[in-house]
Amino acid sequence: xxxxxxxxxxxxxxxxxxxxxxxxxxxxxxxxxxxxxxxxxxxxxxxxxxxxxxxxxxxxxxxxxxxxxxxxxxxxxxxxxxxxxxxxxxxxxxxxxxxxxxxxxxxxxxxxxxxxxxxxxxxxxxxxxxxxxxxxxxxxxxxxxxxxxxxxxxxxxxxxxxxxxxxxxxxxxxxxxxxxxxxxxxxxxxxxxxxxxxxxxxx
Amino acid sequence: xxxxxxxxxxxxxxxxxxxxxxxxxxxxxxxxxxxxxxxxxxxxxxxxxxxxxxxxxxxxxxxxxxxxxxxxxxxxxxxxxxxxxxxxxxxxxxxxxxxxxxxxxxx
Numbered sequence: 239x240x241x242x243x244x245x246x247x248x249x250x251x252x253x254x255x256x257x258x259x260x261x262x263x264x265x266x267x268x269x270x271x272x273x274x275x276x277x278x279x280x281x282x283x284x285x286x287x288x289x290x291x292x293x294x295x296x297x298x299x300x301x302x303x304x305x306x307x308x309x310x311x312x313x314x315x316x317x318x319x320x321x322x323x324x325x326x327x328x329x330x331x332x333x334x335x336x337x338x339x340x341x342x343x344x345x346x347x348x349x350x351x352x353x354x355x356x357x358x359x360x361x362x363x364x365x366x367x368x369x370x371x372x373x374x375x376x377x378x379x380x381x382x383x384x385x386x387x388x389x390x391x392x393x394x395x396x397x398x399x400x401x402x403x404x405x406x407x408x409x410x411x412x413x414x415x416x417x418x419x420x421x422x423x424x425x426x427x428x429x430x431x432x433x434x435x436x437x438x439x440x441x
Numbered sequence: 442x443x444x445x446x447x448x449x450x451x452x453x454x455x456x457x458x459x460x461x462x463x464x465x466x467x468x469x470x471x472x473x474x475x476x477x478x479x480x481x482x483x484x485x486x487x488x489x490x491x492x493x494x495x496x497x498x499x500x501x502x503x504x505x506x507x508x509x510x511x512x513x514x515x516x517x518x519x520x521x522x523x524x525x526x527x528x529x530x531x532x533x534x535x536x537x538x539x540x541x542x543x544x545x546x547x548x
Contacts, residue, residue, distance in 0.1 A: 242502070243500055243501050244533045245453065246538075247457065298463055299464065302464075308533075312533075406461065417468070
């Protein structure tokens with residue numbers, strides 16, 4: 239189970255209203271490489287991991303992604319809480335405003351709503367951990383794109399923190415994948431599913 | 442009484458130290474230096490959370506202090522009364538809860 243802590247993992251303090259910036263950052267809420275997708279990916283994959291340490295790592299990283307989701311939502315909230323209709327119109331936030339006003343709703347910057355097809359839970363440890371490594375790099379690349387495009391230092395600070403976390407998670411997933419491989423027959427690492435074809439897993 | 446922003450900054454820092462170390466220990470469970478550091482920072486965090494709940498309001502439901510009725514009207518709707526303090530203080534996602542002027546480093 240989870241329990242809530244009444245603070246953000248890293249502070250978000252934004253004073254300038256900017257619906258345009260919010261409409262870009264929202265991708266890290268409900269976009270293909272966003273934090274919702276990341277947390278649901280890891281928290282779904284963990285159940286069938288053949289090694290309990292890897293299931294534990296997925297729980298801990300998935301939990302941290304929920305804290306990142308909260309930071310992203312705090313950024314969007316603070317960027318839009320004082321916007322008026324003229325600003326929403328001028329900044330291309332008008333279509334979102336019609337459907338959600340200033341409410342938080344998971345969608346990609348391109349307008350595609352969040353859906354679970356943005357991640358996989360394959361029930362195969364090698365496939366899933368390899369996806370997780372790619373997911374961290376894709377999220378890092380998205381933060382790179384946002385940081386290149388956004389000038390407000392109040393927005394850049396938390397984005398840079400989040401970008402750095404993607405790199406650490408990539409490192410840890412790499413170690414987890416090595417650990418899974420240690421339990422397999424080195425002659426055919428990639429020949430079978432370590433979660434299902436248990437006869438090939440070393441005792 | 443401590444300064445709310447300074448104490449929260451300390452809690453954020455020690456908590457982040459533990460968040461990062463937890464992931465490291467998930468893949469390096471026998472690293473003695475890391476284990477000792479975890480113990481040390483974990484104790485520090487509990488101490489700070491307790492202090493914050495005494496001086497202001499609880500940050501987790503594990504450190505709710507029902508006798509912290511000294512909060513000012515700025516922090517609670519029930520100043521001077523014994524009350525359920527879990528909803529006292531600023532909303533975590535609001536600017537008021539996040540003083541970033543204490544943050545170091547480039548942007």
